Amino acid sequence: MPLVPTGRTVASGPVCAFNVITLEHAEAIVAGAEAAGRPVILQISENAVRFHDRRLAPIAAAARAVAAAATVDVALHLDHVVSRDLWRQAPEHGFGSIMVDASRLPYRENVAATRAAAEFSHARGLWVEAELGTVGGKEGEPPVDPHAPGSRTDPAQAASYVTQTGVDALAVAVGSAHAMTTRSAALDHSLIGRLRAEVAVPLVLHGSSGVPDEELRRAVLGGIVKVNIGTALNVAFTGSVRGTLAARPELVDPRRYLAPAREAMAETVTRFCRLVAGEADPQGSVAGLTLTVTES
Numbered sequence: 001m002p003l004v005p006t007g008r009t010v011a012s013g014p015v016c017a018f019n020v021i022t023l024e025h026a027e028a029i030v031a032g033a034e035a036a037g038r039p040v041i042l043q044i045s046e047n048a049v050r051f052h053d054r055r056l057a058p059i060a061a062a063a064r065a066v067a068a069a070a071t072v073d074v075a076l077h078l079d080h081v082v083s084r085d086l087w088r089q090a091p092e093h094g095f096g097s098i099m100v101d102a103s104r105l106p107y108r109e110n111v112a113a114t115r116a117a118a119e120f121s122h123a124r125g126l127w128v129e130a131e132l133g134t135v136g137g138k139e140g141e142p143p144v145d146p147h148a149p150g151s152r153t154d155p156a157q158a159a160s161y162v163t164q165t166g167v168d169a170l171a172v173a174v175g176s177a178h179a180m181t182t183r184s185a186a187l188d189h190s191l192i193g194r195l196r197a198e199v200a201v202p203l204v205l206h207g208s209s210g211v212p213d214e215e216l217r218r219a220v221l222g223g224i225v226k227v228n229i230g231t232a233l234n235v236a237f238t239g240s241v242r243g244t245l246a247a248r249p250e251l252v253d254p255r256r257y258l259a260p261a262r263e264a265m266a267e268t269v270t271r272f273c274r275l276v277a278g279e280a281d282p283q284g285s286v287a288g289l290t291l292t293v294t295e296s
């Protein structure tokens with residue numbers, strides 16, 4: 001099945017977007033989505049590109065190839081892009097969308113940078129997401145208290161921002177934070193409701209790894225349409241590798257510990273996909289899985 005436009009996956013109902021760091025992440029995400037029978041978004045962040053020696057082509061090609069063999073709809077998204085040089089590469093590498101992250105800029109500069117990225121991307125058929133407010137915890141940035149005054153997205157400003165920038169979706173700061181390894185975030189559901197009422201485009205939740213099952217379901221029912229998940233996969237991956245190597249310290253072939261780690265990520269993907277779709281998970285909650293592998 002070929003790659004599908006990101007907008008199509010979002011229009012089909014609430015959808016999970018998972019961060020791809022390695023080939024094994026992409027394989028696990030597609031396998032997990034197939035097991036759930038749900039569309040999925042593979043997203044590669046600027047930080048992941050930096051990890052791959054600042055080269056987008058190899059990891060993008062790997063993700064595209066995995067997506068092309070999928071039996072469910074898969075979209076490819078370039079995530080949290082600050083660098084203009086990077087978002088300009090998105091069309092040539094087969095991305096259906098970008099998230100331009102100008103959220104650390106003052107409002108007027110954020111609008112100008114985002115509008116420029118949206119105009120460039122729309123002219124090439126790409127779907128564009130942007131962020132207003134501060135979802136803290138991004139790599140390389142000082143921690144942000146998601147409950148601090150001023151860090152949340154203001155509904156009236158968000159509505160105006162979407163009109164001024166022309167973006168297709170908006171990432172909102174409603175109480176989640178990036179890179180949480182416990183699922184303890186408390187979301188502001190009243191704010192999600194007000195944003196849903198005032199903002200004309202789909203809303204995106206970042207930092208969803210730290211959001212408990214019930215909170216995530218409520219958020220989706222309240223208007224969140226794209227659910228971004230990264231850290232939960234790394235918790236599953238690293239917990240599995242650590243367990244395998246502790247049990248079998250003689251192993252040297254990476255396939256022996258990467259295979260179960262990939263399987264652990266795929267199970268996490270399946271559970272998030274089912275949760276976001278509102279389906280019961282016969283194996284229990286995502287929280288149950290995550291808690292068994294959380295680092296001490």
Ligand code: G3H
Pocket residue numbers: 019079080177178179180205206207208209210228229230231232
């Ligand atoms: O854009 C990516 C997500 O916001 C991932 O956040 O790693 O905290 O789940 P997370």
Ligand code: ZN
Pocket residue numbers: 080178206207228
């Ligand atoms: Zn994010």
